[in-house]
Amino acid sequence: MKDKITKDAIEAMLRVDHAGETAAAKIYDGQLAILGNSSVGSTIQHMKDQEQEHLDTFNKLLIENDTRPTALLPIWNIMGFGLGMASAVMGKKAAMACTIAVEEVIGEHYSKQVEALGTERPELKKTLMKFRDEELDHLNIGVDHDGRDANGYQIMKTIVQFGCRTAIKISEKI
Numbered sequence: 001m002k003d004k005i006t007k008d009a010i011e012a013m014l015r016v017d018h019a020g021e022t023a024a025a026k027i028y029d030g031q032l033a034i035l036g037n038s039s040v041g042s043t044i045q046h047m048k049d050q051e052q053e054h055l056d057t058f059n060k061l062l063i064e065n066d067t068r069p070t071a072l073l074p075i076w077n078i079m080g081f082g083l084g085m086a087s088a089v090m091g092k093k094a095a096m097a098c099t100i101a102v103e104e105v106i107g108e109h110y111s112k113q114v115e116a117l118g119t120e121r122p123e124l125k126k127t128l129m130k131f132r133d134e135e136l137d138h139l140n141i142g143v144d145h146d147g148r149d150a151n152g153y154q155i156m157k158t159i160v161q162f163g164c165r166t167a168i169k170i171s172e173k174i
C-alpha cells in the first residue's frame with residue numbers, strides 16, 4: 001500500500017505549481033509585449049488568460065493550505081518575462097517553439113503530481129488534471145503555429161526545458 005502523502009509534500013506541490021504558473025503568465029506577458037498586435041496576439045492572449053486562472057487558483061490554494069510561496073518568486077517573474085520577450089523578438093515561430101518547450105515540461109510535471117496523489121486529495125487532483133489538459137492544449141497551439149519550424153528549434157527547446165526543470169527542482173525546495 002502506498003504511504004499517505006504528507007502535508008509537506010502537498011505544500012511543496014502547491015509551491016512549485018504556484019511558481020510555475022507565475023512564470024508561465026509572465027512568459028506570455030513578455031510575448032504579448034512584442035507580438036500583442038500581431039496575427040498571433042489573440043492566441044497568446046488566450047493562453048495568458050488561462051495561465052492567469054491557474055495562478056489565481058494556486059494563490060487561493062496557498063492561502064487555504066497556509067503555505068508560503070517560493071522565496072524566489074521575483075526571480076521567476078523576471079526570468080519568465082525575459083524568456084517570453086526574448087523568444088518573441090526572434091519571431092512568431094520562436095515564440096511558439098518556446099511554448100512547446102515549456103508546456104511539454106509543465107504537462108509532464110502535472111501528470112507526475114496527478115500520479116503521486118493517487119486517491120488522495122481528489123479535488124486538488126481534478127484541478128491538476130484540468131490544468132494539465134490546458135497546458136497540453138497550449139503545446140498543441142504551439143505545434144499548430146509552426147513552432148517546430150523555428151530556427152534552432154532543437155537547441156532552443158533543450159535550453160528552455162533544462163531551465164524549466166531546474167526551476168521546478170529549486171522551487172520545490174526554496
Ligand SMILES: [Fe+2]
Nearest residue numbers: 021024051054
Ligand atoms: Fe498554466
Ligand SMILES: [Fe+2]
Nearest residue numbers: 024103135138
Ligand atoms: Fe500553459
